[in-house]
Amino acid sequence: MILTKNTDKIILGIDPGTNIMGYGLINISGNKMELIVMGILRLEKIGDHALKLHKIFNRVISLIDEYKPDELAIEAPFFGKNVQSMLKLGRAQGVAIAAALSRDITIQEYSPRKIKQSITGNGNASKEQVSAMLKTLLNFKESPEFLDATDGLAVAVCHYFQRKPGETKKTYNSWKSFLTENPGKKG
Numbered sequence: 001m002i003l004t005k006n007t008d009k010i011i012l013g014i015d016p017g018t019n020i021m022g023y024g025l026i027n028i029s030g031n032k033m034e035l036i037v038m039g040i041l042r043l044e045k046i047g048d049h050a051l052k053l054h055k056i057f058n059r060v061i062s063l064i065d066e067y068k069p070d071e072l073a074i075e076a077p078f079f080g081k082n083v084q085s086m087l088k089l090g091r092a093q094g095v096a097i098a099a100a101l102s103r104d105i106t107i108q109e110y111s112p113r114k115i116k117q118s119i120t121g122n123g124n125a126s127k128e129q130v131s132a133m134l135k136t137l138l139n140f141k142e143s144p145e146f147l148d149a150t151d152g153l154a155v156a157v158c159h160y161f162q163r164k165p166g167e168t169k170k171t172y173n174s175w176k177s178f179l180t181e182n183p184g185k186k187g
Helices: 049-067 083-102 112-120 127-138 147-162 175-181
Strands: 009-015 020-029 032-042 071-075 106-110
Touching (some): 106 147
Parallel strands (some): 071 106
């Protein structure tokens, strides 16, 4: 009896944000990539930062429970001049990661430049250029109201493009596995 490896997988991509979080899910079947869904979580009307984080956590959990992704790809916070904005964005990213870890989903992080480079071939591409390329790659017509949705989708597609046959990357599906692989780090 010959066992074949099932290559079907679902990837959830997240563009974290404290005003708008973008997300996209793709299905990979063999070498074929299909759009499942993309969307946003609007948070700009919520004044309490802790409540925003709670909403992000709950939305990521609901996406995981509904679509059962195998992996989460998330955009890394970029380093800007406003330290407070960076801290808030980092917290939003951390909450999304914690939600995935709570469901034993492996996680990979990508820089904004890496995502743009992967999708368009240009690390300085605009959000509009990324969106246009994703329309071509995934064969969808409608433009989302907010480009944060295609930004989230771009993270998932970038993750798919980064995988090479036979390549293994360090991913962690729990805090315990992270700490086991990184004994000098504190949780």
